[in-house]
Amino acid sequence: MTVPDGQAAAEAAVVLRSAGLRVTGPRRSVLVWLARHPHSTAEAVRTGVCAELGSVSHQAVYDVLAACVAAGLVRSIQPAGHPARFERRVADNHHHLVCRGCGRTEDVDCLAGSAPCLAPGEDHRFAVDEAEIIFWGRCPACSAAFPAPRTGTERES
Template sequence: MAIGHVPAQIDVTAQLRTAGLRVTAPRKAVLTWLAGHPHATADEVRAGVAAELGSVSHQTVYDVLRAGCDAGLVRVIEPAGLPALFERRTGDNHHHVVCRGCGRTQDVDCVQGRAPCLSPDDDQGFTVDEAEILFWGLCPICRSNHHEERR
């Protein structure tokens, strides 16, 4: 299992130490909150951890998220036209489905194991180490609303 893959019961302190990062209250709070709230924006993360820490600056949250991404503890998803989304599920070959109506984002499992799930026919000389797939459509709620509007 990769360092950043989040099991049911996480030990954020051990994960930070294994990744070579200092254990700080903001890092622990951000990583713990994000484990229960995947696909969150940086603003949502800040609001979520502010309840625990009392207050936390945007810059602190951005710094923690960047350090987490660099260490493989956090993954960033950047759907076109939406703010960057962060999650703790890393180190596997899952992808995402995004609603065009409301922006809701969900995981889509893929083959577990060696990355990438997909290999290009012609890699143009690149060494490919990751495939990022975004599926776009309408979630059940937006699809239902869209169907109602058409009546």
């Protein structure tokens, strides 16, 4: 069920205030956009916010994202070789599956147990509070478009 824009904006304003952030149009729009489009790049967020508010600078979007990440309202995911992606799902310790071809990113719930899902063999006396796992592969569309090359180790049936 999609929440009406007015209600989503009101909920975003409450979230911003509760984090001690000033409520602005760009901040509200970024939170609403990310709630509906998780794993968006900064450029995708800017495009979505511009569609709603008109012209918004790249720098304004980066500033909003940085403030929301610092306040714990948004999570930044930075898969190697791909642009950073942002999401609103911050209240748990989930992981991600990233397509090597197109960069499509999907959530993967915690592997087992409570946060952190995995404990390092040696913690070097760190107080570990999060385990970030990225699973890599190809999404169905990229798998169909670009089949994996044969390695010579597959068995013939």
